[in-house]
Amino acid sequence: MAGYEGMAIELSGLTKTYQRGKQPVTAVQEVSLSIPPGQVLGLLGPNGAGKTTTIKMICGLILPTAGSVRVMGFDVAKQRSSAVRQIGAVLEGSRNVYWPLSAWQNLMYFGRLKGLRGAEIKPRAERLLSELGLWERKDEPVSSYSRGMQQKVAIAAALITDPPVILLDEPTLGLDVEAARTVKDWITHLARDEGKTVVLTTHQLATAQELSARIAVIRNGSVIADLATGELLSSYSEDRFVVRVDATRDGITALLPAGARAEADAESTVVTLPDTGQEALQGFLAEIRAKGIPLVSVSRAQPDLEEVFIQLIHSDSGSAPSADAERVG
């Protein structure tokens, strides 16, 4: 099946309902997503939104109540054996690897678990451990590693068979800044240099914004937004402007329109104008020109993913802009 050209992951009407006592609880409802090969999708949502359940249904670790999952063309329910060969996963809140064993022993185990021969596993294990900076300590028990190193072993184990699809559920959770940076660099490397399809869930929205080409936001089990990251941000950008002027904060306070905010740094003052459109901007620019205050720059305020996420999660309507995979892929 070399040279597969379809969607890497296709979720169609994916639904999961748990029976909790006598009450049915719907964790995931009618989720449909198509992810092309090589794309990094950030799957975001608050706690209990259904992200992990969705990831585990893609892996075949949780059976859906309705709908289907195809991974590299293989139906996870009907062709499980072939489908799981396409997947490497680092799952949330768990060790993922055997801590009493060494990194090397873990990689050999997980390689064999996928049916590879020792001769096939060894060179890849060597490469992964070297590139992740674990080679020197490959024979020590994983329990003796730092949290960041343990997470790297989990990532290496997920990649040992060189799968085309990587599912990462909170991969930077609990990592220090440096370890999180390494993991993020690797995710970028996997997508850009190795053409892997990556589905990433994280509560660190700056990480999601940095890594993801596309963002899907899930709330109460349903996808409420699905757009290319840039499109999602711009669709929520407001008619709000940021003006940088070469003056002290005190020097312009009297000129600020109602609702404007000024923050000074070492060289200039940044004024964020209220969401009142061009009128406030033109008025403020006229004022500073009249006072002879040098203008440094004017730009449209761009909300970050965190602001967009908060807006989406707290919006009353259950739906928001979305695009099909072809458009964003």
Add this chain to the structure above:
Amino acid sequence: MTVIAVPRTGGSAYTLRAVIGETTKGLLLLWRRRAVLIMATVSVGLIYLMIEFFVGAGRIDHGVLAATLPGLFAYAVASSAAVQGCGGIAEEINSGTLEQAHLSPVPPSLLVLGRLGALAAEGLIPAVVLTAAFWTGFGVHYTVRPDALVPVVLTVADALAYGLLMAALTVAVSSIGALGHVFNMIVMFFGGIFVPVTAYPHGVVIFARFVPTTLGVEVLNTALAGRGLGAAWTDGTLPWLLVHVVVLGSLGWYIYTFNIRRARREGGLSA
């Protein structure tokens, strides 16, 4: 659009490699906790010694020792398989490695064979060490013939089937481990480690024969007493042992696969 070469599907040998890998992993984990295994072996040995002194009213009765040593062998395998079967699964559910293991293309119903391979080694090591120590240490006389291997193999299979059943129950109820100790006490009490099972009242003997390893110990005693497998077949213990192994093994395997599927339905492969 990006074109990615999908990893090849591989031949039928991948199943064998995965199963062997599962056994190897179990043995590596066993090696990491070898100190625990040694302490457990010493503990069981001391308990057995105390039982023998108690039964012999302060001395070792060689006749009782010869009749109960097969019970010690069977108990060592069964208790280890049950404790490690339960503990191993519970630990893997808590650490999330059980989920990772189920990302294998090999079905769980086959992977469990690899797990049983490691449990067999873990049970046989203390069983062989203790049996050899008491056998040679007290100069116990047995009639050892090759046909004695049949009840040995069947008894080990019965003990592993018991371990599989306990592991299967742990998939559904992770706290079953505590109950496992109660079951182990039942195996110890009715498995012929105190006195030969035939010394119990008839009703208790009937009940005891449903307990894992009891029939195996009876057949082993028959074989080691030099009466041959024919005698065990004639008195019905050998055919019932075969039935016991098949039924307990099938039950353990069925419940394991059933509970794994249930866990996938309910999201219970991890804590």
